[in-house]
Structures are given as C-alpha cells and as structure tokens.
Amino acid sequence: MIEAQSLTKRFSTTTAVDGITFSARPGRVTGFLGPNGAGKSTTMRMIVGLDRPSSGSITVNGRPYAEHTAPIHEVGALLDATAVSGGRSARNHLLAVAATHRIGARRVDEVIRLTGLESVARKRVRGFSLGMGQRLGLATALLGDPATLILDEPVNGLDPDGVVWVRQFVRGLAAEGRTVLLSSHLMSEMAQTADHLVILGRGRIIADAAVTDILADAGGTTVAVRTPDGGLLATALEAHGAGISFPEPDLLSVNGLDSRRIAEIAAQNGAVIYELTPYAASLEEAYMALTRDDVEYHSAGTPREATR
C-alpha cells in the first residue's frame, strides 16, 4: 500500500510534482501514466526517499520508506536501470545490494534465474544491452521478495518476449496480493496490465480511476456506417439524437446510437448500408483526450487538432 498526501516536489525552476494525493492498493496493478516530464519518475523516487519531498508525505505500508527496518523486504524498486557500476558483474552488483540486508548468494542466484540473466550474470554490466540492464534492475527489485513493487517503465528496451513476460509477471504479482505501481508510456500496455490508473499531467493528477471507468467515460462507442445515402441517413439519425460526422463522403461516424438501432432506422428510411462497424474508444484515445491540455512537450508539426 502506497499513499501520497499532498505530495509536492519543487526543483529550482520547475514544480515537478504539485500536491498530488493518491494511493496504490494491494492486489492490483496501479498504472502511473502521463506525458514526458509529468512527474512520474520524481514521484517514484520520492517513494523510496531518493528525492526529498518539498512538502506533503508519501508512505509505504503506513510509514515513510526510510523508517522501515528492512527496506528492500518492504519495497522493490526498478527506477532506472543505469543505477549500476559498469565495472562490476551483475552477480556482484546483486550480492552487494543483498548483503545490506544479509540476503545470501542463494537468493541472488534465484533472482538471476527468475529474470533470465544466468548467461550474463558474471559479465561486467558495462557491456549489457538496455534489456539486460532492465532485467538486472528487476532482479535487484525482487531480491527482498517485497510486498510492494515500484517499476518505472520496466518494459523500456525489452524485446517482445520480455514485454509479454513482464506483463504476465506483474499481473501475477498483483494476483498474489502485492502492491504494484507501474509507469509506462505505452497506453496499450497499460490497458492490458493495469487495473487502476493514476494519470499525471504537469505534476497534477488528471484522473484516478479504474481502467474500465476511464474507458467508459471516454465517450462510449462510435459506429462507422458506410452508405451511399449519407445525407438521408444522417438526417434520420440526427432526428433520433445521434451525433454525426463525415470523415469520408460515403462514411458516417455516428455517436450516441448503437449499431442495432442504426440498422433499424436505416431500414425504416430505405437507406442502403454496406458496412456497420462499432469502435470502442481505445485507452489511447481516452488518454489523449484527458492529457491534451497537459502535455508539456508537443511534437513539432503535430497540431493539437490532429488528435481529434
């Protein structure tokens, strides 16, 4: 259980985290989403005390992280995979971290196996690929068999196998009753992995809700209707309260009516239909709609309207 209360972090020129209050509960994967610079990593660093909050508090299982007697048995953190000395082997890195809590070599070899690092465990970390580094970070986080895991973009740099593995792994951890806080840039990834989303924009919370609720709020279902009788059908549908737009000359995009109702109205009015396709709003679209005004760094040449 992670609980943030009015958590704020100011750097000299920016307010990275601006008075956020949220919690990540046991037994589910809490997705931490937000555009670049939204404050996700800063918040995660504050959980384990690497950054000091400017004000507010953040606790793990009711206490600030530093006040636990066995911190890495409490929280496992993968914050950035580069937090390793390049000149040391992966195994020695793990042994050194483990030793602080008197965790022995057997456990180290166990997490090495678990994360698929056997073949490179005795090699210097300097030569590791991004994905290998992520696996080592994950292995470090798992050393203490913690009930709470904080993973900052864990799939960053992983191959497709690795991505699927992490997804199942994270789901499994939550199913065991652990608390998992996971950040990612991949909204599609979140849809498959997270139960609950905390969406940040410019250091503030934009949304804090179950994934299903966020999807439902994103405007329900749109139905694409391909028809030569566009004008006629549009008038009839609008009379039934639908919202209509014409992305293409013979294509209607209908909001507010389901496919069955649309087909009935078309039959009553003698309109021909070639195609009738319902689209659920994707989490991606929901997310874009939510964060449109909070994106700090817009890609050049992409006008905001393009996302509509």
Place this chain on the structure above:
Amino acid sequence: MIAGTPTPSTVVPAGDAAIRHGLSLRGMIRSEWIKLRSIGSTWWMYAALLVMTVGIGTQMSSSTSFAWLGDEQPTQMGMQAAAVNAMILGADINVLVVGVLGVLVIAGEYNTGMIRSTFTAVPRRVPVLLAKAMVFAVVTFLVGILSLAITVPMSIGILAGNGIDVRLDDPHYWRAVIGSLVYVVLVGLIAFGIGAILRNIAGGIALALGLVLVAPIALGLVSGVGPQLVLRNVSLLFPINLGRALTAHPGYPDFAAPGEPPVRLEGLLVLEPWQGALGLVVWVVVLFAAAVVLLKRRDA
C-alpha cells in the same frame, strides 16, 4: 501487507528471502567490502601502494649512509632518524594514491549511478557512508601494514650494510613508521570526505590533491619572518605538514646536520607528533560532518 510478513508466492518464490533480517551495520560493511573488491581498479591502486612503499623504502635505504662524515661517527639518534627518513618518504607518494582512491571510492558511485541502488537499499544513507569509509580505511591500513612488514626488515638489512645499525627498541622509530601509515590512511579519509561532498570524480581528485600537495607547496615557498611567518605557521595545518609532525624523529638534526647546533627559526611553531595526528583527525571529522549534513539534505 504487514511489515515482515512474507508473501506466499508462486510468481516470485520467496526462497531465502523468506528469512528477513533488518538493515545492520554488519550487512552494510559486508556490502561495501563486496563493492570494493569487485572493482578491478581498486586493486591496481593498492598494488601501486604496496610497490611504492617497498620500492621507495628500499631505494632510500640503499642510498642512505653516513660515509660523507668521514672519520666522524654518527650518533645513534642520527642513525635512527636516517632509518625513519628512509622509511617515510614513500608516504608522501602514497598519499597521492590514496588521495585519488579515497575520492574514487565514493564519487565513483555517484558517477555510475550505483549510489541510487545503494541508497534505495539503505535509505537512511548515513550508515552506509560510515560503513564505506570504514571498509576503505581498514583495507588501506591492512595493505599498508603488509607493505611495511615487507619493507621494514628489508630497509633494516640494507641500512646495516651501509653501516647504520637501527635499534628496534626506539619507540620513536616505530611511532614514525606506523605514523606514516596512519597519515596515509587519514589522508585517504580526507579525500573520501571531499569526494562525498563534491560527488564528482574530477573535481574531487583536483581538490584532494590540491589540498594534500599543491597548496602546502605553494605556501611553503614563502619563508622568512614577519607576516610570512604567520603563513608558515598556518601552513602547518595542511595535511602534509601534520603528517610530517606525526612522522618526525627527534634525532633528525643529528642526521641532517651532525655536530651542528639545531637551527630554530624564532616564532616558528613545531608540532608534536600527537598534535599532527589530532590535526589530521580534525580534518577528517570536519569533512565528514559536512558530508553527513549534505547527505541528509540532498536528493540522490
């Protein structure tokens, strides 16, 4: 989840992590020892320390004799001082090695980012700084003892061949020889403190070597009386001069200029060995205090 309650698990087997020990200084010391020994460059620098001590000690011993006195006989005190002189010159080189190593041990961890893993495991931070300093100091001391255990017998043998019979019941000899090692270890800790404050390898090494070598040499160029005398007295507070005090031998005038009355500049202070040691310890304590204050305050 209640702290200390292992989670029954299939995804991540608890394995040995089911037995939970809290953070302990013992564990942190072991962790720091693993870190120190698993970086190759550490051992190269310790090898340099050993080779330098043995090499310079034996070289100096073989080039020390009182043959230039002709018929006159050197005093026993003079011979003791000659033996000390041969043994301690290496320390002035070794402080440069540990000056670099002390900075590397701590600032290197900031440089690689490893410090974030370290502070995640030990979020209180201060104990880990002390454990790291302790491991570094003890290993440096042990390497130094090994170097001296090799060098002292060789030096004594070589000096005997040059007609200098070293008496081993001279407490000043042992205080100076062991003192040279204490000097090296404490300079290592001074460098460590500087590295912990600056968190930057290049800046740390520049400042540590500047403090140990450059500044006192620059000040040492000033000599004479009046206000400059004050400067010379102030320069006694630099580690190198504190080290000199710690490794001084009372027979030095009999070695440097036998038969002549010792010259003492009016108003120039001479530190006792214990004052030299104390001064070095004060340096370490002050730098560590600053490092601890900053450590608690800064983001990692």
